[in-house]
Amino acid sequence: xxxxxxxxxxxxxxxxxxxxxxxxxxxxxxxxxxxxxxxxxxxxxxxxxxxxxxxxxxxxxxxxxxxxxxxxxxxxxxxxxxxxxxxxxxxxxxxxxxxxxxxxxxxxxxxxxxxxxxxxxxxxxxxxxxxxxxxxxxxxxxxxxxxxxxxxxxxxxxxxxxxxxxxxxxxxxxxxxxxxxxxxxxxxxxxxxxxxxxxxxxxxxxxxxxxxxxxxxxxxxxxxxxxxxxxxxxxxxxxxxxxxxxxxxxxxxxxxxxxxxxxxxxxxxxxxxxxxxxxxxxxxxxxxxxxxxxxxxxxxxxxxxxxxx
Numbered sequence: 001x002x003x004x005x006x007x008x009x010x011x012x013x014x015x016x017x018x019x020x021x022x023x024x025x026x027x028x029x030x031x032x033x034x035x036x037x038x039x040x041x042x043x044x045x046x047x048x049x050x051x052x053x054x055x056x057x058x059x060x061x062x063x064x065x066x067x068x069x070x071x072x073x074x075x076x077x078x079x080x081x082x083x084x085x086x087x088x089x090x091x092x093x094x095x096x097x098x099x100x101x102x103x104x105x106x107x108x109x110x111x112x113x114x115x116x117x118x119x120x121x122x123x124x125x126x127x128x129x130x131x132x133x134x135x136x137x138x139x140x141x142x143x144x145x146x147x148x149x150x151x152x153x154x155x156x157x158x159x160x161x162x163x164x165x166x167x168x169x170x171x172x173x174x175x176x177x178x179x180x181x182x183x184x185x186x187x188x189x190x191x192x193x194x195x196x197x198x199x200x201x202x203x204x205x206x207x208x209x210x211x212x213x214x215x216x217x218x219x220x221x222x223x224x225x226x227x228x229x230x231x232x233x234x235x236x237x238x239x240x241x242x243x244x245x246x247x248x249x250x251x252x253x254x255x256x257x258x259x260x261x262x263x264x265x266x267x268x269x270x271x272x273x274x275x276x277x278x279x280x281x282x283x284x285x286x287x288x289x290x291x292x293x294x295x296x297x298x299x300x301x302x303x304x305x306x307x308x309x
Contacts, residue, residue: 016185019175020206021045023233024054024135024150026070027199036068042140043231046211049140057132059125069129071150074118077194078126079150081110082170084190097152098180099171105164114194120163127154127170148174186210187298196257201250203232205259208287215287215295217261224268225281244281251283261286 023041038055054070061067085091085107086100093099104120111118118126130150137145152171179185188209196202204223212221225247229236237243254260268280 016176017179017182017210018045018137018145019173019179020210021231022052022135022137023231024052024071024133025076025233026054026072027233028235035066036070039070041230041233043233044227045231050145051138051140053136055134055136057129059128059132069125069132071129071133073199074116074122075126075129075150077111077114077116078107078118078123079130080190080194081107081114081116083172084114085110086172094153094169094171096177097171097174098177099169101167101169103164104166104168107168114191116194120166124156124163124166127151127168130154130170146173146175183302186213187294187301189294192257192259196253196259198246198250198253200228200232200234200247201253201257204228204250205254205257207231208259208285208291209295209298212287213295213299215292217286217289217292221285221287223283223285225283240278247281247283251285254285258288258290260291261288 021043023043026039035058036056038053040051040053042049042051044050056068056070059067059069082100082102085102086098090102090106091098091100104123107123108118108120111123131154133150134148135150136147139145150173152174153169154171155169157167186209188206193202193205193209196205208215208221215221225240225244228234228247229243234243234246251260251263255262263286264284266282266284267278268282269276270279271277
């Protein structure tokens with residue numbers, strides 16, 4: 001990733017160990033006046049339980065007022081685009097931290113190419129939200145993993161009022177740097193990820209790209225509905241079937257995106273007042289030949305990196 005091993009294919013960035021598994025985005029609008037409270041979540045990564053506390057960024061509003069902002073879909077798209085620019089050769093190390101240098105015009109054009117249109121002020125605000133949002137991650141027993149901002153440092157060289165020629169740099173999160181130094185990253189086809197509109201579909205694709213490197217037609221991927229809700233930071237509805245509807249919509253989108261061939265469902269029930277109650281669903285996903293080929297190609301690239309060490 002970044003300048004160490006530039007991507008041989010412009011479509012590819014990389015997933016990063018642990019950092020990309022953090023449920024750090026807030027998908028629904030927080031209806032609260034004044035300062036926003038931090039959000040606390042629990043998740044599991046590689047069979048280890050974690051807790052995360054997300055504190056919103058505090059920005060200056062248009063009228064000089066103080067405004068709190070959580071990172072949302074816009075911020076996810078901006079960070080993904082920056083990672084793609086980094087993988088294409090614009091990634092560097094600044095003070096021993098993984099970083100990317102770019103102009104707002106370059107970033108805007110990359111976002112547009114990926115299907116996301118934002119103005120220069122919107123892009124700059126997204127970067128500042130990522131810089132201002134802090135996270136505290138710890139294991140279930142309280143052992144602290146990291147306490148930092150999503151972006152460690154950002155800088156803008158304002159050379160014109162339009163922002164088109166504004167040069168900028170971003171130092172990524174410390175977990176990103178750690179993963180690069182440890183070789184704990186995997187290739188990710190960001191052009192596919194960026195065009196997946198459902199939150200669940202996009203994050204399931206990213207999760208499989210990082211963890212399911214042994215994908216094949218005879219080796220399906222399994223995941224519980226409860227795991228998706230917990231680990232993706234999705235709202236848990238009082239009526240579980242609403243969550244199932246969203247998951248099925250996401251899976252259908254992955255079929256249309258040629259990520260999956262299809263899936264099967266197995267209902268998990270418990271006995272409640274002498275009646276069976278649906279408590280979870282196990283999804284068995286059959287990945288497409290294209291996805292399987294992407295995984296094989298990525299594995300070959302990672303083997304090449306290992307040999308260069």
